Amino acid sequence: MPPPPTPRPPVMVAVFNQKGGVAKTTTSCNLAVCLRAFGYHVLLVDLDTQGNATGSFGFTPLPATGSFEVITGRAKAADIALDTPYPGLWLLPATTSLRDDTHMLAHAGRRRGLLEARLADTGVDVVIVDCPPALAAATATALASASVVLLPVRPDPFAHEGLVNTWYEIKRFRETINGRLGVAGILMTMSGSEPAGDDVARVIRAEFGDHVYATEIATDPKVAEAAGMALPVAVLDPDGPAGRAYVDATRELLFRLARHERPDLLLPEPLAVETALNQLREWRATTHAALLRVPGRGDGWAGTGADGHEDADTVPDDYFGPVPATDPSPPPPRPGLGRMAAALLAGLLAGMAIEAGTGILSGILGRSAGDAAVRYTGPNPP
Ligand SMILES: Nc1ncnc2c1ncn2[C@@H]1O[C@H](COP(=O)(O)OP(=O)(O)OP(=O)(O)O)[C@@H](O)[C@H]1O
Ligand SMILES: [Mg+2]
Numbered sequence: 001m002p003p004p005p006t007p008r009p010p011v012m013v014a015v016f017n018q019k020g021g022v023a024k025t026t027t028s029c030n031l032a033v034c035l036r037a038f039g040y041h042v043l044l045v046d047l048d049t050q051g052n053a054t055g056s057f058g059f060t061p062l063p064a065t066g067s068f069e070v071i072t073g074r075a076k077a078a079d080i081a082l083d084t085p086y087p088g089l090w091l092l093p094a095t096t097s098l099r100d101d102t103h104m105l106a107h108a109g110r111r112r113g114l115l116e117a118r119l120a121d122t123g124v125d126v127v128i129v130d131c132p133p134a135l136a137a138a139t140a141t142a143l144a145s146a147s148v149v150l151l152p153v154r155p156d157p158f159a160h161e162g163l164v165n166t167w168y169e170i171k172r173f174r175e176t177i178n179g180r181l182g183v184a185g186i187l188m189t190m191s192g193s194e195p196a197g198d199d200v201a202r203v204i205r206a207e208f209g210d211h212v213y214a215t216e217i218a219t220d221p222k223v224a225e226a227a228g229m230a231l232p233v234a235v236l237d238p239d240g241p242a243g244r245a246y247v248d249a250t251r252e253l254l255f256r257l258a259r260h261e262r263p264d265l266l267l268p269e270p271l272a273v274e275t276a277l278n279q280l281r282e283w284r285a286t287t288h289a290a291l292l293r294v295p296g297r298g299d300g301w302a303g304t305g306a307d308g309h310e311d312a313d314t315v316p317d318d319y320f321g322p323v324p325a326t327d328p329s330p331p332p333p334r335p336g337l338g339r340m341a342a343a344l345l346a347g348l349l350a351g352m353a354i355e356a357g358t359g360i361l362s363g364i365l366g367r368s369a370g371d372a373a374v375r376y377t378g379p380n381p382p
Contacts, residue, residue, distance in 0.1 A: 010043070011257060011265055012116060012127040013184055014146035018169065019162035020133035022154040023189035025052040026223060026233070027246075028130035031150075033232045033283075034250035036089040037276040040125040040267065043081060043090045045115075047142055048132040051094035057084050058230035059093055066095035070118050071105060071141055078121045085290075086235075086283055090124070105137035112177055116145035125267055135169050143173050147265055148184035150253065152217075155188055155200040163204060182265070185256050186212045187249055193219035215248040231287060238280035247276060 015028045025048070032044040046053040051062045059082065069075035070092060081090040119127055129142040143149065149170055153159050163186065174181045186208055188201055205212050220242035226233040237243040251273060257265045270276070 009116060009120060009264065010122065010124050010127045011148070011267060012119075012129065012142075012146045013253070014129045014131055014139075014142040014149045015152065016131040016139060016143070016149050016166065016170075017151050017153060017162060018134055018166045019154075019158070022133075022159075022162075023152045023217065024048075024133065025050075025056060025130050026227075027150070027152045027187060027189060027217070027249075028053055028128050029056045030232045030234045030243075030246035031250055031253065032089055032128045033086055034234050034247050034276065034280070035126050035128070036086050037234075037247075037279040037283075038250060038254065038270040039276075040270070041088045041123070043077070043092060043119065043122050043124045043127045044084075045092040045119075045127060045129045045142075046094040047129055047138040048094055049138070050132065053130040054091065054093035056227060056230060056232070057082075057091050059091070062096050063093050064095060064097075066093035066097075068095050068097045068105070071115060073118070076121060077119050078123075081122065085287060090122070092119075105141055111141075112144050114145060115141050135173075140173075140177075143170070143181060144177050146178065146181055147262075148182040148257065148260075150184040151186045152189045153186055153204065154190045154193070155197040155204065156194045157196055157200065159200050160203055160207075163208075167208075180262075180264070182260055182262070183211060184253055188212065188216040190219045191216040213249055213252050215245055215252050217242055217245045217249065234280055235283045235287060238277055238284060243280070244277075247273065247280070250276075 013031070015024050015031070017024060028044060032042050035042045044053060044057075045067050047067055051060075054060075054062055054066070063082075065075050065080050070077045070080070077092055081092050084091055115129075129146065131139045131142050151163065151166060153163050170181065170183065186204065188204075191197060191201060194200070201216070218241040220233065220237075220240060222237045222240050223233045223242050226236040229236065232246075233240070234243045234246045238247065251270070254267065254270050257267060271279075
């Protein structure tokens with residue numbers, strides 16, 4: 001997809017529910033890869049100290065530099081976003097500092113539009129933010145900038161209460177901090193996994209009406225299998241129940257964004273569903289081939305600046321500094337051959353041993369992002 005002719009701020013989708021374990025991370029990762037398959041340039045931002053989205057793409061342990069450093073102005077997203085095996089999809093990882101210094105984000109959480117401004121130099125079409133399961137400082141930072149919030153809900157007996165509380169918090173947030181925060185819908189996840197799930201889903205549909213997606217993400221063992229292989233299920237099994245449902249949910253998200261009729265949510269037309277599915281199948285074929293043929297230890301396909309961060313016990317008044325202006329001289333795009341392919345090729349040429357088993361992609365390709373310098377290869381650096 002060629003870069004858009006005029007840089008515009010990305011549409012930022014915060015994936016949030018106060019309740020834990022409702023598939024926020026699974027949804028974030030799959031929406032991100034599906035949006036890429038539909039032709040958009042996408043940045044996935046991991047704002048959860050658990051770092052599950054980062055781990056889902058094979059980056060373990062958490063790198064030294066990531067979303068926290070970008071929010072606090074210590075690093076630029078365009079410099080440190082990580083390549084993924086899906087060209088045009090980048091990851092801004094969670095970091096250990098996000099875990100250790102999360103209280104510092106309280107300052108950022110009050111800054112309306114801060115995250116949006118920090119990501120302005122990435123030139124992507126869509127930012128997906130995986131939020132932690134609480135209205136913590138990191139979530140506040142996301143909601144203070146987000147264009148819309150998407151709520152995954154697992155229909156279990158406590159789902160309704162959790163959803164009502166989350167809905168109330170979002171309303172409160174819109175009234176106080178981010179008046180343009182929209183709702184991109186409620187997505188039922190892991191449906192069919194609870195005996196009472198259908199009843200709960202019916203109650204939620206009755207109460208929230210059109211806000212609830214027609215698409216439901218079925219409970220599917222392939223999701224856990226995919227997680228073990230550091231793959232989104234939409235890549236591992238694009239035609240399976242969950243994989244295909246995430247494609248449909250992405251299409252529905254795009255319809256819903258367009259329906260808002262807000263100029264800031266306008267995206268170019270997506271590619272056709274069959275084209276997106278073919279892209280996912282192609283990625284499945286390449287990653288599957290990689291899983292069968294990877295060497296035991298290869299060069300990583302991604303990394304980040306290893307400059308780490310300075311620990312600080314107190315936050316100076318100007319800690320978050322002025323929001324930086326858009327970088328006028330971004331790095332040039334990277335040539336076509338992805339790092340993953342290069343790493344595999346290098347490993348194969350070196351005649352390294354073949355390993356089998358789950359998690360191998362992360363073991364081989366997901367070298368700690370602190371190990372090597374990486375430059376952002378964003379599509380349309382302004
Ligand atoms: N459709 C599905 N079918 C089966 N298992 C699923 C499905 N979606 C998610 N899971 C599993 O449910 C668990 C919770 O998912 P996930 O980590 O995405 O939730 P979360 O809301 O991000 O959790 P947290 O609140 O801790 O951040 C994971 O083990 C995941 O693999
Ligand atoms: Mg999560």
